[in-house]
Amino acid sequence: MPGWLADLLWTYQNVVYALGINGLLALSMYVVLAVGQLSLGQAAFMGLGAYCSAIMTLKLNLPFLVVLPVSCAAPVAFALAIGVPTLRLSGVYLAIATIGLGEVLRAVYLNVDWLGGALGLSGIPEQADFWMIYGLLGAALAVLWLIGRSGIGRAMEAVREDETAAQVMGIDVARYRLGALVASAVLAGLAGALGAHTSSFIGPNEYGFEPAVSILSFALLGGIGTPAAPVAGAWILTLLPELLRGLSDLRLVFNGVIIVIVVLFLPEGLLAVRMRRRAA
Amino acid sequence: MTALLQTRGLTRRYAGLLAVDNVDMTVRANTVHALIGPNGAGKTTLFNLISGLAAPTQGSVLLDGRDLTALPAEARTALGVARTFQGVRVFGAMTVLENVLTGLHARRRTGLWAAVARTPAFRREERAMVERARAVLEMVDLAARAEQRAGALSFGEQRRLEIARAMAPSPMLLLLDEPAAGMNPAETASLAALVRRIRGLGTTVLLVEHDMGFVMDISDVVTVLNFGRLIFQGPPAETRAAPEVLEAYLGHKVAARLAELAERSSS
Numbered sequence: 001m002p003g004w005l006a007d008l009l010w011t012y013q014n015v016v017y018a019l020g021i022n023g024l025l026a027l028s029m030y031v032v033l034a035v036g037q038l039s040l041g042q043a044a045f046m047g048l049g050a051y052c053s054a055i056m057t058l059k060l061n062l063p064f065l066v067v068l069p070v071s072c073a074a075p076v077a078f079a080l081a082i083g084v085p086t087l088r089l090s091g092v093y094l095a096i097a098t099i100g101l102g103e104v105l106r107a108v109y110l111n112v113d114w115l116g117g118a119l120g121l122s123g124i125p126e127q128a129d130f131w132m133i134y135g136l137l138g139a140a141l142a143v144l145w146l147i148g149r150s151g152i153g154r155a156m157e158a159v160r161e162d163e164t165a166a167q168v169m170g171i172d173v174a175r176y177r178l179g180a181l182v183a184s185a186v187l188a189g190l191a192g193a194l195g196a197h198t199s200s201f202i203g204p205n206e207y208g209f210e211p212a213v214s215i216l217s218f219a220l221l222g223g224i225g226t227p228a229a230p231v232a233g234a235w236i237l238t239l240l241p242e243l244l245r246g247l248s249d250l251r252l253v254f255n256g257v258i259i260v261i262v263v264l265f266l267p268e269g270l271l272a273v274r275m276r277r278r279a280a
Numbered sequence: 281m282t283a284l285l286q287t288r289g290l291t292r293r294y295a296g297l298l299a300v301d302n303v304d305m306t307v308r309a310n311t312v313h314a315l316i317g318p319n320g321a322g323k324t325t326l327f328n329l330i331s332g333l334a335a336p337t338q339g340s341v342l343l344d345g346r347d348l349t350a351l352p353a354e355a356r357t358a359l360g361v362a363r364t365f366q367g368v369r370v371f372g373a374m375t376v377l378e379n380v381l382t383g384l385h386a387r388r389r390t391g392l393w394a395a396v397a398r399t400p401a402f403r404r405e406e407r408a409m410v411e412r413a414r415a416v417l418e419m420v421d422l423a424a425r426a427e428q429r430a431g432a433l434s435f436g437e438q439r440r441l442e443i444a445r446a447m448a449p450s451p452m453l454l455l456l457d458e459p460a461a462g463m464n465p466a467e468t469a470s471l472a473a474l475v476r477r478i479r480g481l482g483t484t485v486l487l488v489e490h491d492m493g494f495v496m497d498i499s500d501v502v503t504v505l506n507f508g509r510l511i512f513q514g515p516p517a518e519t520r521a522a523p524e525v526l527e528a529y530l531g532h533k534v535a536a537r538l539a540e541l542a543e544r545s546s547s
Contacts, residue, residue, distance in 0.1 A: 146396050150395035151388045151395070151406070152392060157374060158371055158374075158385075165370075165371070168331060168333070170386030170449075172352075277375075278377070279398070279403065280407040280409075
């Protein structure tokens, strides 16, 4: 790492890490929106990844490179448990079920002493670094980009546009939706584990309804035309409060106004470029 | 002549209404077979039962002797059933070519990892699919619009695109739901030519249509439904004269009067 980058990283470490982690969360939102589903479970998946990884590190002393992949297992299990019964339903049902999941888990974190209760878990070693975060973000972007341009990306868009017509094309709609929810859980779980191992503290209120909505707003702001769009949305919404420090308490109002304006006037998001869905 | 599609005792009940009532229908291979009947006769429900978008209350659907009844729509597509919809349902945000490529979904053999790794097999398959899609677009006269957004096409073009998308995997059976609706005479004539070409390619066509001129012109066999029941099946000329068909369309009084007039003019 060149000296100037190391200096920058040291000065703005928290923001730099947050940009990477929120980028992963934006992609986790993107994969479900890409198949026409509205899930608000990304924060819950992130919380599961964060708590699992923190427990493995703090209580079992496992190395982080083992902890990171294993901590995705819990969100994946929950994605399957919630996905199988709800994916046949359409519209807001999945959104409501996933909000419910988030609230149930918050209550569990709050009330189980072993999980730190209301005080949360602290003293988590800072084992995630710049390269891990941005390596995973880059890999996720590349994989989603390659998938998006293949027949799988076409099938995903078909499912989003017209479920019945997609089915008649021979696309197994339920399988695509479940696959997207599981992929979303993996990405959010990774983001949660990375987040826990950069901030040294996690608490039950970090994974509730409010973060769920901010993750959704990343994708709303950027759009879902390409995987890069929601990441850009996440970066803008992460940097904005830093740039608007002068506005202090009005920052959130400003944030909200920007989202409303985008939803009203740019329903496809700021980056409304659609990717080519073919690889030949 | 072999039976390509058979329905046996096919029944669909919706809360007291028998939308399709014990229908035994046989569609022979390499024919254009029309399904007609007054509004609400159960034609679209029958289409949904054949394509798998609705499940029958009773009875079975056989394609080429194979029982499809328990299979979901996507599995039937893989076995050679294709369809279009009443109105049009193209994927509007996709390009014309991507729509047809999506129609080839059931033919894809390479999976997720091949797509991510961009394996030679994946690239070969994608190239072959693009080639096939262009050939099908050529057939419906849309090759020049391949890279345009499907939603930007005219209604008639979207309908041709929908037929191309359904024909892409060379299905055994193509179901067309009111393909001539809203078309002018010139468009209807070119649609008739297209349907004949499709039959020439070895795909059997079953169509629902209200344009009787079109139906009589291109069909080898006509099946008539009324109140969910199959009331007549035969060649177009016989269908036109069948008293039970006239009655279904016109009511028994008008039908009786017509029969009377026909008798008087022939004597």
